Amino acid sequence: EKFGTFLGVYTPSVLTILGLIMYLRFGWVVGNVGLPLTLLIVLLASSITFITALSASAISTNMSVGVGGEYFMVSRSLGLELGGTIGIPLYLCRTLSITFYSFGLAETIAMFWPASLGEMSTYIIQIITAAIIIFITFISGKSASLVLKLQVPILIAVGLSIVALLIGIFLGELHAPEMIATYRTAPKGFWYVFAVFFPAVTGFTAGIGMSGDLKNPRKSIPKGTLLAVVSGTLIYLMIPVFLSITGKMLPEDLANTGVKTWSKIAFLGGILIVPGIFGAILSSAFGSILGGPRVLQSLAQDGLAPKFLAKLSKTGQPTISTWISGGIALIAVMLGGLNTVAQFVSILFLTLYVMINFSAALENLTGDASYRPKIKVPWFISLLGSFGAIAVMFLISPLACVLGILFEVALFLLLQRRTMKNEWGDVRAGFWGSLARFALLKLKQHKEAPRNWRPNILVFADDIKKRLPLIKLANYLNQRRGILTVCNLKIGNLKTNKTDIKNETQQM
Numbered sequence: 001e002k003f004g005t006f007l008g009v010y011t012p013s014v015l016t017i018l019g020l021i022m023y024l025r026f027g028w029v030v031g032n033v034g035l036p037l038t039l040l041i042v043l044l045a046s047s048i049t050f051i052t053a054l055s056a057s058a059i060s061t062n063m064s065v066g067v068g069g070e071y072f073m074v075s076r077s078l079g080l081e082l083g084g085t086i087g088i089p090l091y092l093c094r095t096l097s098i099t100f101y102s103f104g105l106a107e108t109i110a111m112f113w114p115a116s117l118g119e120m121s122t123y124i125i126q127i128i129t130a131a132i133i134i135f136i137t138f139i140s141g142k143s144a145s146l147v148l149k150l151q152v153p154i155l156i157a158v159g160l161s162i163v164a165l166l167i168g169i170f171l172g173e174l175h176a177p178e179m180i181a182t183y184r185t186a187p188k189g190f191w192y193v194f195a196v197f198f199p200a201v202t203g204f205t206a207g208i209g210m211s212g213d214l215k216n217p218r219k220s221i222p223k224g225t226l227l228a229v230v231s232g233t234l235i236y237l238m239i240p241v242f243l244s245i246t247g248k249m250l251p252e253d254l255a256n257t258g259v260k261t262w263s264k265i266a267f268l269g270g271i272l273i274v275p276g277i278f279g280a281i282l283s284s285a286f287g288s289i290l291g292g293p294r295v296l297q298s299l300a301q302d303g304l305a306p307k308f309l310a311k312l313s314k315t316g317q318p319t320i321s322t323w324i325s326g327g328i329a330l331i332a333v334m335l336g337g338l339n340t341v342a343q344f345v346s347i348l349f350l351t352l353y354v355m356i357n358f359s360a361a362l363e364n365l366t367g368d369a370s371y372r373p374k375i376k377v378p379w380f381i382s383l384l385g386s387f388g389a390i391a392v393m394f395l396i397s398p399l400a401c402v403l404g405i406l407f408e409v410a411l412f413l414l415l416q417r418r419t420m421k422n423e424w425g426d427v428r429a430g431f432w433g434s435l436a437r438f439a440l441l442k443l444k445q446h447k448e449a450p451r452n453w454r455p456n457i458l459v460f461a462d463d464i465k466k467r468l469p470l471i472k473l474a475n476y477l478n479q480r481r482g483i484l485t486v487c488n489l490k491i492g493n494l495k496t497n498k499t500d501i502k503n504e505t506q507q508m
Contacts, residue, residue, distance in 0.1 A: 002215040003148060009207030009214065009224025011151040012287045016203025017232035018158050019284040020104035021196075023262055023277045027243055029197050031255025032186040035177040035244040039237060041194050045201045046233040048392065051385030052353040053204055053229045054377045055360035057222030060208070061374040062363075065221065067212025068298025069291060070205060070356060075302065077359040081415040084304045085408050086355040087295060091325075093348035094209065094292030098329035100199065100345050101285035102132040108277050111260060111270075129333050132285070137326030140289040141319050144213060147286045154279035161276025162235065166242060167267035173247030184255040195396040198346040200236070203284060204229045205352075209291025212298075222375055289329075293321035304415070347400045350393045351408060357385035368430035455482035462488055464508055 002008075030038050059073045066072050071090050075083020106128040140147055186193050207224045211217045243254065248265045262277070263270035297318040300310035313319040363371045364379035393401040446452075457474045461467035464486075471486055478484045486508060490499055 003210065003213055003220075004215055005220040005224045007148050007151070008210050009220045010228050011155055011207075012148065012210065012283070012290075013204050013207040013225060013228035014232055015151055015155060015158065015280055015283040016206040016287045017201060017228060018162075018235060019200070019203060019280040020101055021200030022236070022239065023161075023273075023280065024104055024107060025196055025200075026239055027249070027254040027257060027261035028185065029193055030178075030240050030243045031251045031253070032183050033181040033190065033193055034179050034251075035240060036179055037181050037190065038240040038244070041197055042233070042236045042240065044392075045194070045198050046229070046236065048350075048353060048385060048388045049201045049204055050229050050233070051381060051388070052356050053225045054375065055357045055382045055385060056205075056208060057225060058360050058373040058375045058377045058382075059356070059363065060211075060221040061218055062371055063218075065211040065214075065217035066298070067294050067301070069209040069211045069295065070352060071295050072211060072298055073208075074355050074359050077363055078355070080302060080304070081412055082355070083302070084299065084415045085412040086352055087299050087304065088411055089348050089404075089408060090352050091292055091295040091299065092328075093345060093352065094288050094295060095325045095328045096332055096345050096348065097199075097202075097288035098133060098136070098285055098292065098325065099129070099332040099335070101281050101288060102129045102136070102329070103333075105129075105132050105278065105281045105285065108274075108281065111263075111274075126333050130330055133326055133329045133333070136282070136285050136289050137322060137329075140286060140293075141313075141317060141322040141326075142315065144210075144290055144317060147290060148210075150286075151283055154283045157272075157275045157279045159276075161262065161266070161273045162239070164266040164268060164272035165239070165262055168248070168265045169242045169246045171267060172265070174245045175247050177241070177244035178251045182251070182255070184252060186255075191395045194392070195346050198392070198396070199349070201229075201232065202345070202349045203287070204232070205349075206284075206287035206291060209287070209294060212294060289322065289325060292325045293318045296321040296325065346396055347393055347404050350389045350396075351404050353389040354386045354393075357382045357389065361386065362431065366430040366434050368433075371430075455484075457482065457484050459484065459486045460489060461486055461508070464488075 029041065033041070056070065056073065059077055063073070063076055068075075068087070069090075071083060071087035074086050077083075103125070106125045109128055110125055181190070183189060183193075186196075204225055207228065208221055211221065214220045243249075243261075243265075244251075246265055249257070249261065254261060257264070262273045266273050296305060297310050297312075299305040300307055300321075309321050309324070310318070311320055360377055361379045361382035363373075364377070364382065390401075393404065455478050457478060459467070459471055459474045461471060464471075471484075474484055488504065488508065490497065490501075
């Protein structure tokens with residue numbers, strides 16, 4: 001079954017944005033950095049994702065997007081080596097997100113057990129996280145349609161929880177917001193808080209990840225993605241303003257309370273909040289388990305992963321890839337808690353944004369005649385998105401940034417050594433073509449002078465073995481300063497002449 005813009009792109013994207021971090025960590029952010037810096041964090045994070053969404057939309061309107069989402073777009077734009085360089089981290093990113101969201105759901109469930117459990121609660125959270133991963137892996141391995149159709153009631157539950165929060169705030173006392181940063185429970189400072197918050201805005205790629213299951217990806221991806229980013233940003237700018245003025249919880253309470261923040265403030269307590277939290281986090285986890293295996297499936301189809309990973313079940317699901325993704329997510333539970341996994345996810349997502357923006361900028365600068373997107377994004381805007389993502393990676397964790405870049409460079413060199421060939425062509429050929437045209441036009445402006453002369457030698461060689469000394473002589477004259485062209489002129493009619501052109505070219 002193929003899906004449209006609302007069910008296939010907008011709903012999974014907006015539900016992944018309005019998920020875990022909004023409920024569990026928004027109050028914590030406000031309580032630690034105050035209202036102005038919270039709004040700055042939202043705007044900074046959202047501007048990077050908005051530029052990336054624009055770049056992804058531009059690329060998607062120029063091609064027929066297949067299975068694999070962002071990996072498919074980058075590999076068809078920058079080539080298989082660079083596509084694989086981003087495809088493997090993208091897959092790991094989606095898989096780690098399963099663990100991240102499952103941890104969040106386990107933290108939410110922890111609201112309902114007694115505080116007397118003490119240190120035992122950490123281990124219980126990890127056990128529940130593992131159980132959630134197994135459950136969502138099983139469901140998504142069976143049917144993507146069932147998962148996507150569950151998103152509509154979840155979206156309604158999330159909407160009701162936001163309304164309940166706003167009503168609860170205005171039913172209580174109000175006070176002036178805290179304007180300065182205190183870092184009560186975040187001693188590592190601003191960029192640590194930013195790193196914990198950043199995964200909140202990364203959900204916009206959930207819809208792109210479903211590219212192979214859409215009726216019209218070229219139309220649905222830009223429409224659904226941009227709408228999800230805009231609506232998510234507006235809600236994210238509104239919530240901290242209201243959290244900072246409520247008299248029901250003081251800033252120090254916000255900084256120390258996780259999942260219970262919304263329940264303590266909202267109208268009717270947790271009655272409307274808990275279903276929204278459960279639904280949104282579960283939806284985000286489903287979005288990751290649907291997207292990750294499809295990236296692995298696309299990598300396998302392109303020969304970058306074992307072929308058996310591309311196999312589909314009778315219902316059209318990449319079942320083997322789904323089980324493997326679930327297994328990796330289970331292993332990632334050992335990384336620790338929610339905040340630790342959040343930093344890993346942030347760095348991996350940012351490397352992806354660097355490549356998507358770079359692809360769009362290069363396509364624009366190269367100016368291939370085949371690049372005619374319906375959404376036009378100036379190259380410098382896309383490039384700004386790339387640099388912004390690199391800067392944020394470094395500020396979050398210089399070590400993780402360097403390790404992330406080294407990991408991708410190593411992947412690129414490894415894939416390049418395999419001399420990977422594709423049949424669709426990519427932007428690199430266009431780049432060198434544009435550069436050659438630019439150089440020739442510049443050369444035309446300069447007057448020819450004897451000192452600038454370079455040999456341009458044409459050698460006719462009907463029998464390559466007999467003419468080899470002649471070719472060598474021409475090459476000595478050339479001395480790697482000019483251009484040597486070797487050719488064999490065939491006289492006759494192409495239709496009646498039975499010469500194997502391809503074979504003769506290879507011999508030459």
